[in-house]
Amino acid sequence: MAQLWGGRFTKNTDQLVYNFNASISFDQKFYKEDIEGSIAHVVMLAKQGILTNEEKDAIVKGLTEIRQDVESGKLVITDTYEDIHSFVEANLIDRIGDVGKKLHTGRSRNDQVALDMKLYTRHEVLAVDELLKELLSTLLNLMEENIETYMPGFTHLQKAQPITLAHHLGAYFEMFKRDRGRLCDMYHRMNYCPLGSGALAGTTYPLDRNYTASLLGFEGPTLNSMDSVADRDYLIEFLSALSTIMMHLSRFCEEIIIWNSNEYQFVEIDDAYSTGSSIMPQKKNPDIAELVRGKTGRVYGALMSLLTTMKGIPLAYNKDMQEDKELAFDAMDTVKGCLALFTGMIKTMKFRNDVMEKSAMNGFTNATDAADYLVMKGVPFRDAHGIIGKLVLTCIDKGKAIHEMSIEELKEISDVFEPDIYDAISLETCVQKRLTIGGPGPNVMRQVISQAHDYLENDWHSAIQE
Numbered sequence: 001m002a003q004l005w006g007g008r009f010t011k012n013t014d015q016l017v018y019n020f021n022a023s024i025s026f027d028q029k030f031y032k033e034d035i036e037g038s039i040a041h042v043v044m045l046a047k048q049g050i051l052t053n054e055e056k057d058a059i060v061k062g063l064t065e066i067r068q069d070v071e072s073g074k075l076v077i078t079d080t081y082e083d084i085h086s087f088v089e090a091n092l093i094d095r096i097g098d099v100g101k102k103l104h105t106g107r108s109r110n111d112q113v114a115l116d117m118k119l120y121t122r123h124e125v126l127a128v129d130e131l132l133k134e135l136l137s138t139l140l141n142l143m144e145e146n147i148e149t150y151m152p153g154f155t156h157l158q159k160a161q162p163i164t165l166a167h168h169l170g171a172y173f174e175m176f177k178r179d180r181g182r183l184c185d186m187y188h189r190m191n192y193c194p195l196g197s198g199a200l201a202g203t204t205y206p207l208d209r210n211y212t213a214s215l216l217g218f219e220g221p222t223l224n225s226m227d228s229v230a231d232r233d234y235l236i237e238f239l240s241a242l243s244t245i246m247m248h249l250s251r252f253c254e255e256i257i258i259w260n261s262n263e264y265q266f267v268e269i270d271d272a273y274s275t276g277s278s279i280m281p282q283k284k285n286p287d288i289a290e291l292v293r294g295k296t297g298r299v300y301g302a303l304m305s306l307l308t309t310m311k312g313i314p315l316a317y318n319k320d321m322q323e324d325k326e327l328a329f330d331a332m333d334t335v336k337g338c339l340a341l342f343t344g345m346i347k348t349m350k351f352r353n354d355v356m357e358k359s360a361m362n363g364f365t366n367a368t369d370a371a372d373y374l375v376m377k378g379v380p381f382r383d384a385h386g387i388i389g390k391l392v393l394t395c396i397d398k399g400k401a402i403h404e405m406s407i408e409e410l411k412e413i414s415d416v417f418e419p420d421i422y423d424a425i426s427l428e429t430c431v432q433k434r435l436t437i438g439g440p441g442p443n444v445m446r447q448v449i450s451q452a453h454d455y456l457e458n459d460w461h462s463a464i465q466e
């Protein structure tokens with residue numbers, strides 16, 4: 001057991017208590033951020049004359065070497081330390097002697113851990129954003145290739161009206177674009193430095209918090225020391241954004257699973273992204289899509305867990321807050337993994353344009369357009385709706401699609417029908433005439449695609465220096 005405290009204790013910690021309390025098994029994940037924060041802290045302490053330059057140099061050198069040794073595997077983080085902060089400090093003292101004991105001047109583990117978690121999360125926000133960007137450009141490529149690939153659009157999972165594959169994929173483009181917007185918003189909101197808040201009430205040392213904040217790439221220091229050590233809003237916001245990303249991925253996966261089914265065959269998932277069955281030789285299963293859909297639950301779980309953990313905590317720091325880490329780390333890793341795999345899966349997936357188009361041709365996806373045809377000929381819409389309803393019933397009876405009915409058969413239903421009906425209800429016409437902004441018509445789709453290119457080129461993320 002190696003702890004940073006003990007002076008006022010007369011007994012050793014019970015081993016089970018020690019194990020229950022320790023966080024090193026998971027907070028070692030941010031050893032780099034811990035060291036980065038400590039370096040900024042001592043540089044500031046030296047600038048303020050709280051440490052000498054020699055002391056600062058010795059500490060910075062020691063910390064840098066610890067980071068290098070952990071990276072190279074020469075120094076292994078073991079659970080003989082309570083947490084990553086103790087591990088780094090104890091190692092520093094081993095390396096450079098008593099001057100290492102000055103590292104923690106004007107600092108508490110409360111503002112230290114608040115900083116470490118923020119630095120780690122900030123980096124993860126950018127990593128997730130990068131993966132989202134890659135997914136968006138993959139989608140945009142597919143959209144460009146499929147402006148005139150017809151498919152049925154569904155409501156209630158029943159064929160509704162014809163659309164294009166570009167239009168369908170474009171819906172997901174918008175969703176993932178909003179996800180990036182959420183990351184951008186929260187990044188700017190969270191980007192204030194808690195270091196210098198001490199345990200809860202600041203410190204009596206003349207720290208320059210503006211300087212520390214600028215060394216670490218923050219907009220500035222946080223403005224209330226109690227809030228600084230007790231705030232995990234930014235994590236809740238991140239987990240919420242991650243949950244929404246998973247919800248979007250999961251819906252998309254659900255569609256891909258349906259499209260990949262034997263009944264639909266709209267797509268074929270690549271062999272490299274499918275798995276087989278141990279008993280049924282014919283099987284090729286969409287496991288990756290199913291796993292992404294399934295993993296949504298654990299990300300939602302992390303959000304619910306942290307919201308619940310935080311809801312009853314009085315100001316300022318309480319040990320409950322140590323629970324902010326494990327599930328949040330898991331959620332971040334899960335979402336990054338899902339995004340990377342999902343993008344790979346759709347990049348390699350084959351779209352069966354012929355099957356999709358055939359499917360759009362039946363199921364009466366042109367019934368609305370047939371009604372609109374009658375309206376154009378002067379029939380009030382409600383009457384036209386009734387006439388086409390009757391026509392659909394007759395078609396079902398005869399086992400025909402609307403366009404397979406002869407003009408005589410059509411005229412039996414309504415004498416308003418003329419031979420120009422066939423052109424009016426063709427798949428091409430149905431799609432091409434849908435030219436309202438946001439619709440599937442190729443002309444308007446091209447405009448939206450060009451806006452999407454502009455969006456991907458003018459990136460909030462590249463404006464940020466890490």
Ligand code: ARG
Nearest residue numbers: 023083109110113317321322
């Ligand atoms: N492991 C702790 C955490 O994750 C570090 C902060 C400890 N502070 C304290 N007062 N015990 O929250």
